Amino acid sequence: MSDFVSLEGLTLAYGNTVAVEALNLSIARGELVSLLGPSGCGKTTTMRAIAGLMTPRAGRISIDGRDVTRLPPSRREVGLVFQSYALFPHLSVYENIAFGLRLRGEAGLDARVRDGLATVGLDAFADRAPRDLSGGQQQRVALARSLVMQPKVLLLDEPLSNLDARLRLDMRMELQRVQKETGITMVFVTHDQSEALALSDRIVLMNGGAIEQVGTPEQIYSAPVTGFAADFVGFETILPDDAGGGLAWRPGAVVLGTGPHEGTVRGTAFAGERREYIIESALGRIKADTPASAQALTLGEKVAFDLPQDRAVRLERLG
Structure with missing residues (x-):
């Protein structure tokens, strides 16, 4: 070129x-x-x-x-x-x-x-x-x-x-x-x-x-390579890794209702075909989506969640 x-x-x-x-x-x-x-x-x-x-x-x-x-x-x-x-x-x-x-x-x-x-x-x-x-x-x-x-x-x-x-x-x-x-x-x-x-x-x-x-x-x-790039294109859950970079998940990649982690629902919104949630947890702030047809969560509710590694994007750096 x-x-x-x-x-x-x-x-x-x-x-x-x-x-x-x-x-x-x-x-x-x-x-x-x-x-x-x-x-x-x-x-x-x-x-x-x-x-x-x-x-x-x-x-x-x-x-x-x-x-x-x-x-x-x-x-x-x-x-x-x-x-x-x-x-x-x-x-x-x-x-x-x-x-x-x-x-x-x-x-x-x-x-x-x-x-x-x-x-x-x-x-x-x-x-x-x-x-x-x-x-x-x-x-x-x-x-x-x-x-x-x-x-x-x-x-x-x-x-x-x-x-x-x-x-x-x-x-x-x-x-x-x-x-x-x-x-x-x-x-x-x-x-x-x-x-x-x-x-x-x-x-x-x-x-x-x-x-x-x-x-x-x-x-x-x-395939965003930095934390800024990932956040800008919708990977709203970003966690650091041991290599100085990080891992990022889109809201739809977070599994709610089952998993090794637990958090508290701090935000909820109906968005047509999906419901959007903000989960406060020991890992940090987690943004998750579920189909609108799924059972709705309420503010203050405790919920289990999982962050599947096969649905994460590896980031070279977080800054």
Whole structure:
């Protein structure tokens, strides 16, 4: 896999506060990579640096073999889709998509705008105003506006966070379709693991301005290597082992009602198809799920439980 976007020793800071330190990352041509993590982990800061919206304190950024570290955004051949869409309310859909092309004086404007409309399935909406579109349609206009500029890399900053659950699912599938059809390299910033798992070729999980783990969605979800990674993808019971690492269980892997351990129910919640419990025990806090059809436990009730070793994930480190 050859590098198409390369970040080498990238250090980014706001004043005296370092947000990202000595980060190294390679992205292949045509790959969809998600920068995933909680607020403040450095994912949006990293994206802003790739876009040219902030200057690194140290390190190098290259795109398609060209050092762009000190180049302005207009010379990087990078497209950016914002969380807020940033459409011009006084312009039609057509003119919103054409805006950047007109600014550059590009040839073949009409054909490119029409291709952009077709790519995102908005051929019939060219004359509409943004206010007459749904949130998902507005997001598609923003996507088309970037695509018609033919960027080498498309950056998407939390693009689905303003949509309701159904529209998020629809737009997730739309983004995946567009990316596969165009073959464009995409960097997708999100705090939502379900979005990253569904969309990505690879996920870059970030924590505290550094990369915690890089892998395919299957690797990140099923084989986290640190306590932070495990907790982030739903392994909510994490216990240290004798080797300095740890073991992690998903709530559904904990067996309630039988086993060598005992605890007290300190939290309970009905969650549709399952019931969720927090068990206080000598081992620590245990998070467990049972089918909703199972006999419900009550607060303060004593319960036996087991942590099957064959359903645990081994962690290299807990920090």
